[in-house]
Amino acid sequence: MGLLALGTALDWPDAQKQAHLVREWGIKQLLEIWKKAKGKERDAMLWGDEVEYLVVTYSKDDPKVLLSLRQADILDALAKDKSLAQRRCSPTPDESGYKSNQPNPVFHPEFGRFMLEATPGKPWGIEFKELLEVESNMKLRRCIAKDHMRPNEYPITLTTFPRIGSPGVFTDPYYPVSGPKLRSQFVPDEIANPHIRFPTLAANIRSRRGRKVQVNVPVFRDENTSWPWKDPTVNYDLHQWPEDDDVRNGAAPDNFIHMDAMAFGMGSCCLQITFQAKNLTEGRQMYDQLSPLGPIMLALTAATPVYKGFLADTDVRWNQISKAVDDRTPEELGEKPLEKDRWRIPKSRYASNSTYISEDARLRPEYLDPDLVIDENIKQQLLDGGMDDRLATHFAHLFIRDPIVIFAEDLQELDLNKTDHFENIQSTNWQHMRFKPPPADNSIGWRVEFRPMEIQITDFENAAFAVFMVLITRVILSYRLNFYIPIKKVDENMETAHARDAVLTRRFYFRRNLFPPATRPSRRGSPSGSSTPTSAATSRPPTPFGPVEDEYRLMTINEIINGTAYARANPGDVPASTTDDKGNDEYATDDFPGLIPLVESYLDSVNVDVTTRCRLARYLDLIRKRASGELWTAAHWIRNFVANHPEPDEPSP
Ligand code: ADP
Ligand code: MG
Ligand code: MG
Ligand code: MG
Ligand code: MG
Numbered sequence: 001m002g003l004l005a006l007g008t009a010l011d012w013p014d015a016q017k018q019a020h021l022v023r024e025w026g027i028k029q030l031l032e033i034w035k036k037a038k039g040k041e042r043d044a045m046l047w048g049d050e051v052e053y054l055v056v057t058y059s060k061d062d063p064k065v066l067l068s069l070r071q072a073d074i075l076d077a078l079a080k081d082k083s084l085a086q087r088r089c090s091p092t093p094d095e096s097g098y099k100s101n102q103p104n105p106v107f108h109p110e111f112g113r114f115m116l117e118a119t120p121g122k123p124w125g126i127e128f129k130e131l132l133e134v135e136s137n138m139k140l141r142r143c144i145a146k147d148h149m150r151p152n153e154y155p156i157t158l159t160t161f162p163r164i165g166s167p168g169v170f171t172d173p174y175y176p177v178s179g180p181k182l183r184s185q186f187v188p189d190e191i192a193n194p195h196i197r198f199p200t201l202a203a204n205i206r207s208r209r210g211r212k213v214q215v216n217v218p219v220f221r222d223e224n225t226s227w228p229w230k231d232p233t234v235n236y237d238l239h240q241w242p243e244d245d246d247v248r249n250g251a252a253p254d255n256f257i258h259m260d261a262m263a264f265g266m267g268s269c270c271l272q273i274t275f276q277a278k279n280l281t282e283g284r285q286m287y288d289q290l291s292p293l294g295p296i297m298l299a300l301t302a303a304t305p306v307y308k309g310f311l312a313d314t315d316v317r318w319n320q321i322s323k324a325v326d327d328r329t330p331e332e333l334g335e336k337p338l339e340k341d342r343w344r345i346p347k348s349r350y351a352s353n354s355t356y357i358s359e360d361a362r363l364r365p366e367y368l369d370p371d372l373v374i375d376e377n378i379k380q381q382l383l384d385g386g387m388d389d390r391l392a393t394h395f396a397h398l399f400i401r402d403p404i405v406i407f408a409e410d411l412q413e414l415d416l417n418k419t420d421h422f423e424n425i426q427s428t429n430w431q432h433m434r435f436k437p438p439p440a441d442n443s444i445g446w447r448v449e450f451r452p453m454e455i456q457i458t459d460f461e462n463a464a465f466a467v468f469m470v471l472i473t474r475v476i477l478s479y480r481l482n483f484y485i486p487i488k489k490v491d492e493n494m495e496t497a498h499a500r501d502a503v504l505t506r507r508f509y510f511r512r513n514l515f516p517p518a519t520r521p522s523r524r525g526s527p528s529g530s531s532t533p534t535s536a537a538t539s540r541p542p543t544p545f546g547p548v549e550d551e552y553r554l555m556t557i558n559e560i561i562n563g564t565a566y567a568r569a570n571p572g573d574v575p576a577s578t579t580d581d582k583g584n585d586e587y588a589t590d591d592f593p594g595l596i597p598l599v600e601s602y603l604d605s606v607n608v609d610v611t612t613r614c615r616l617a618r619y620l621d622l623i624r625k626r627a628s629g630e631l632w633t634a635a636h637w638i639r640n641f642v643a644n645h646p647e648p649d650e651p652s653p
């Protein structure tokens with residue numbers, strides 16, 4: 001999290017009055033940094049990962065696992081310890097003798113008072129050797145975090161705590177519900193980071209909406225689930241807060257697990273990767289080209305099958321976070337005619353991207369959403385300030401939102417040497433990609449953040465997914481790959497990614513020919529290692545002016561990641577798709593090379609020593625086998641664990 005300034009946070013009615021000013025100043029700050037940084041060139045190809053943890057308590061004598069609410073004490077202990085327990089947690093030395101020059105990792109607060117975030121001490125560079133350091137650095141971070149906890153506390157990388165909000169005790173220490181900030185009937189206010197920013201964020205989202213957030217997740221139905229299913233933990237008889245009426249007004253529909261607070265979403269952990277581009281143009285290209293990969297990587301990393309102690313019918317956290325911070329009013333949601341509000345807004349401020357931002361000639365206008373909601377006024381200011389139409393559209397879309405947390409002290413005068421007002425809006429637009437301009441001092445470059453992935457249980461897996469994203473990004477840039485599909489199809493894919501075992505049972509819209517005309521690399525091989533170009537590339541020349549619908553088709557993740565040849569040989573649950581979504585089988589011979597084979601041909605074409613190549617192969621192998629179903633997702637594993645778990649009074653098998 002950026003933004004942790006101290007000050008007097010305004011309650012919603014006062015904040016709303018200042019929203020206009022914050023947007024106005026935010027745009028001025030954005031234009032200032034735009035002017036300073038638009039011509040920046042040759043920034044280094046740096047990147048960095050962020051790992052988020054839950055802190056739990058557990059001991060042999062007390063095996064009931066609880067969320068530890070000691071985030072502040074743990075961060076304090078970490079901040080005070082200059083050596084950060086390097087002696088006890090030294091990173092495993094690299095076999096090749098490669099010496100790390102990473103400083104100590106950095107620990108950050110997060111929304112949940114039971115959460116931590118850790119990043120490397122400085123971003124990773126372009127060296128392949130550094131890719132091999134990521135896993136040991138992640139282990140180091142975990143070890144250092146643990147070293148500053150009590151003996152019965154552990155940092156774990158689960159997306160969500162399965163029993164958060166269940167009846168009974170789930171935090172250590174215990175606090176009763178419900179508090180004035182969250183007004184939740186399931187979680188106490190003490191679940192959130194006490195820094196004024198966080199409870200204010202939750203309270204102001206609730207006030208702006210005019211009711212509590214409604215996080216309803218379809219419950220998993222098995223042969224023993226009574227149907228229709230009513231969430232047995234919902235209390236319809238509370239009368240402490242006005243919001244206690246929500247459930248009496250239909251907030252908790254049948255067949256859904258019902259949750260009512262920001263903590264149910266923002267208390268989730270994810271794995272994020274930030275890339276620095278060499279310049280603005282490359283950053284915009286990276287943003288666009290990585291966008292269609294978002295839903296694919298979400299499904300591949302699925303790790304969230306349980307909420308509030310119930311198995312859900314979905315496998316990923318995304319939509320739940322989206323609902324947990326959805327501040328739209330009934331007018332914006334389309335439930336009431338527009339009177340006070342300016343627009344109907346189709347998505348929460350936490351949602352998949354709604355537009356592309358590159359001026360790439362391959363971006364056809366048909367890929368964009370004609371109904372994108374933007375603030376025309378703000379767009380005009382950006383255009384007048386010299387920004388081009390496409391980027392101005394992007395920011396004019398982000399700026400349809402109100403700032404949620406405003407500190408009175410920041411409203412005294414506009415400081416163009418800061419970006420605080422811009423960041424206020426930018427950092428509360430939680431889209432699956434984030435385009436990060438340089439900071440006010442222009443000390444670093446234009447960055448792109450890839451945000452959809454779920455955190456994995458082990459550091460090996462987290463390193464594998466981080467490394468894969470770095471490699472695929474380099475492949476995209478070196479081969480000038482084209483992943484464009486209509487942005488609305490990316491939205492659809494994001495929904496598809498929620499299905500149980502989506503990685504094996506669903507198909508996703510994906511571009512059929514990734515290669516630009518005439519610059520196809522010669523070394524690209526098929527998965528079997530032969531260098532015959534795939535029929536997709538040979539028999540289907542790119543048709544930039546043909547119908548957009550012909551440019552993409554439905555594919556399994558196995559096809560997307562491993563290629564059609566591998567997918568046919570290792571079909572998993574869904575056979576390699578031979579039909580389009582209308583049932584036509586015209587694509588039966590339409591081969592797709594697969595992202596892993598593309599990464600491998602890229603690695604063949606650059607100078608990587610054998611040891612490095614072998615170690616990278618372990619990571620690629622995890623991704624390959626996840627995609628084919630040879631390895632389970634964490635969601636599948638947890639589901640299986642719950643389904644086969646004996647009742648507490650049954651003897652263990
Ligand atoms: P946020 O929480 O706003 O996404 P963080 O400060 O937690 O941002 O950092 C995100 C990641 O970006 C970290 O891994 C960090 O090391 C990395 N990072 C920092 N500077 C750069 C840079 N110039 N280029 C690429 N990555 C960077
Ligand atoms: Mg974070
Ligand atoms: Mg961070
Ligand atoms: Mg965060
Ligand atoms: Mg952040």
Ligand code: MG
Nearest residue numbers: 001050272449
């Ligand atoms: Mg981040």
